[in-house]
Amino acid sequence: MISANSSNYDDIRRPFRFVITGFGPFGGVPENPTTVLANGIVDYLNRHGMNDLASITSTFVLETSAEAARAAIDQLWEDEQAKSDQTTTILLHLGVNYKGEKFHLESCAYNEATFRIPDERGYRPDKESILGDDISVGRALETLLDVNSLVKQLNHTIAEHENESVSVCCKDSIVSNDPGRFVCNYIYCYSLDKFKSHKQHVVSNDDSRRVTRCLFLHVPPVAVVPQDEQFWFVARLMETLYEEQLKF
Template identity: 35%
Template sequence: MGSEGRPGTVIHVTGFKKFHGVAGNPTETVVGNLREYVGKRGLPNGVTLGSCTVIETAGKGALNALYTLLNSAFPSNEEDPQLLPESSNAERIIWLHLGVNAGATKFAVECRALNEATFLYPDELGWQPQREPIVPEDGDTSHIREASLPVNEIVQALIKKGYDVTASNDAGRFVCNYVYYHSLHHSTKRGSKSLFVHVPLFTKINEEIQMQFVAALLEVLASI
């Protein structure tokens, strides 16, 4: 990885609102404060922080809003939104999704998403699927989509920066996995990149350290 980043890279970041058992989602705070924080810290040349959006902790009921958000990173005058970018000089677009794992004590970069929605409790819009495929056209619930960025390389770079972080092969079956799977599916069609990172509660790793971590993650993503 180089330290200067690639020209034309835009990184969009999402977090989640509250959900069952988590009244205060740390990713809502982190994403809400990220633009001001990065503005003070700075990013490598050629890298831009795009949208910073806090989304509903919901699956099917929030799907249209999710795809509207994902498509917003691309020119609105494209005739076919399913086509890959034709120009190699087009902006490199990265979607960074942040979610909380209330039982975690360290950061986790997710290697994959599973085509299965099995919610232990209803999402914030009342949906509670059981063993439903997230994207039916991909086949049954055993289908996996791998991260479109080099997870192990990212993890090692963050460890070198002093953060307690690991690679994870299980993003759960709740909304985090649901959003990640759709984002990876969308990225395949649109030529963007997608990554999901789970963070702990602020009681395990405080807000300032989490802000530092996400800013460092943006720098790592800019350089791969």
């Protein structure tokens, strides 16, 4: 089930909002840094003078399972459909790359579930479709967000802060086109399809009332980039996403 950790999702009355998800533990990662990030990002934003961003952000920590991921996205989609206002939502998924050394902004997800280990409910698919028969197994869905531009801007921002105590400038971000085939890829693929936020979707007039954009960020382990610096990076990413979407 979803557990909310910030202002109530239904109480947000802004034309722009962030929804951020993190994951709980899974095999090999008993303490998932994205749990801490999701639970603490709103407080971090408030403590660092980014109150406007904090006020439009809701966060959720999800069980690391395909079933929980689908249920969470289905619920968020239903919540979006029930709203009458014209809104822009950024759905930012966070996951840990336990072998990673940099922040990976995932440009796409794949319609394939191949779990190297069982998820938290014992599910271990092998080359199974996430989206059913309408989309071929293994097909890539690219996010509508300009990931290359985001990475360029983020790395420029990091360079500007290289004299600060934050050493994240040495761990810059990169564009990735391989989110794996575990639950991280699963929720990203399902979100991109559910919210019609990928380049393969044909835009219709029905898409104009509200817009949801999806992105997945893989963070390194805290042994590589400390938790405080991960908060710093996520906050910078949110700022960049917010400024970019204001242009539209």
